[in-house]
Amino acid sequence: MHKNRPVFRVQKSALIAAAAGCLALSFATPNQVATADDTSSGSDLGYCPRPGSEVIADGVQDMLSDQPAVAESTEQVLPVDSVPVLKGTQDNSLRVATYNAALSRDSAGELFEELSAPGTEDATEVARIIQTVRPDVLVLTGIDTDAGAKLAQAFNTNYLAVGSDDRTGVTYPYFYTDQSNAGVESGADLDRDGTIGGPGDALGYGDFPGQSSMIVYSKYPIDTARIRDFSSLPWSSVPDNSIPADFTELERDILPLSSVAHWDVPIEIDGEILHVLASATEDVSATPHAQARNSDQIRFWQDYLESDTNYILDHRGNRGPLEDNAAFVIAGSLKADPQGHGPAEPAAISELLQSETIVDPQQERTLPPTALGRGVLPNNPDAEYHTAPVPDTEGQTYRADYVLPGADLSVTDAGVLETGTAHNDVYRGHFGIQSSDNPHHMVWADIAIGK
Secondary structure, three states, X not given: OOOOOOOOOOOOOOEEEXXXXXXXXXXXXXXXXXOOOOOOOOHHHOOOOOOOOOOEEOEOHHHOOOOOOOOOOOOOOOOOOOOEEEOOOOOOEEEEEEEEEEEXXXXXXXXXXXXXXXXXXXXXXXXXXXXXXXXXXXXEEEXXXXXXXXXXXXXXXXHHOOOEOOEOOOOOOEEEEOOOOEOOEOOOOOOOOOOOOOHHHEOEOOOOOOOOXXXXXXXXXXXXXXXXXXXXXXXXXXXXXXXXXXXXXXXXXXXXXXXXXXXXXXXXXXOEEEEEEEEEOOOOOOOOOHHHHHHHHHHHHHXXXXXXXOOOEOOOOOEOOOOOOOEEEEEEEOOOOOOOOOOOOOHHHHHHHOOOOEOOOOOOEOOOHHHHOOOOOOOOOOHHHOOEEOOOOXXXXXXXXXXXXXXXXXXXXXXXXXXXXXXXXXXXXXXXXXXXXXXXXXXXXXXXXXX
16 A cells, blocks of 8 residues: 555635736747657567557657648737636646546547647637646546547647637647547447447447547656556456456457556656546446446556556556555546446445545535536535536536545645536636537646645
8 A cells, every 4th residue: 555644635716817917928839759669569468459559748749740730829918807717826736637628529530630720619618618727737538539649739739829819828848648449449249239340349439549538738748758558458357357247258358448548647847756647437328338347447546556456567568556655646537426426336436535545625616606506406415526417318417527636745726617508607707718518527636746
């Protein structure tokens, strides 16, 4: 077990007007490419290699020479009191956030084509939400990554960095993305519909490889040499796993634990390393075995924090959990609610949240619940923590997205940014963001860093 010193405090989030005369920001930043060597080879390690997998970070300018033209970065000076924003972080604090962007299309290449120039409506709204919270580290889920680094850079340049009349752009000189299991054909009838093929039979639910996957953006350097990708870890290698009894031997052999990805992305901050443990887990409503897989995917992070866990194997062939006394934060879409409000069973997420290794800030909605009418569940006292709609259930929400720092870290502030709905004029009045078709909310936490 990791030794922990649970010293932390949580403050209610607040809204303030932007300071007068916002400083002009220049978005031109040098970008570099870094590709880590993939030395793992496969079967003798109990590891399932994925063709074409590569580690990409640090802006990847050299890889983007064939990218369609993108908008030039501009400076933006904003008028006094024009931008309602979240209160900035305290000195020596780092803001970590996760957000399900719901930026997914029906076919490969479609989203990348749209992001190659400014103006796509839902991508602009996602960027404005990110510009409101302005995280230092962002785990962005629910975004197609079939075009890899090129897509991540296009969104960074053409949307995040582009300011508007009431928002200052934000840019990230470092990011990480890689091939995920979503949409990768398995060759088996995993969804038990009598045919092989389609999203339910992929290694992770999806119509094409990389659909609705994940990107980590950072304002601080990513230590690419120490990234660990667990996306190819076989589900069958997890001790006491929940694989259904009716799975064939072939299905047990081919199905990885991750339906999207599990990454350990080390970020260097003033000479110290923070491990961002990022994942997007199985949607329990997707396939017959989704509940079992979701539970084991959540449990993986708890296993990763145990000092005596030996089954864990990364993409380089390195075994073992996170090193003792490492600083970390779990961030991403776990799609399970400890109170059982969503489609997933609450046992695995409840156990993780009660672990001595992490802090659960229990982020509440950034706007007062009284102003919001407590969202779409007016009589549910847990609704202020909810971040997503329950799939296929009209008007129901649940807590699906998490930022969970290690117990050694101090949390100085935390919250859930209310995204707004078609009937919520109160939200528009506070933030000036038009109502979006995306019902997901951004979760964030400010973590004390340094001495």
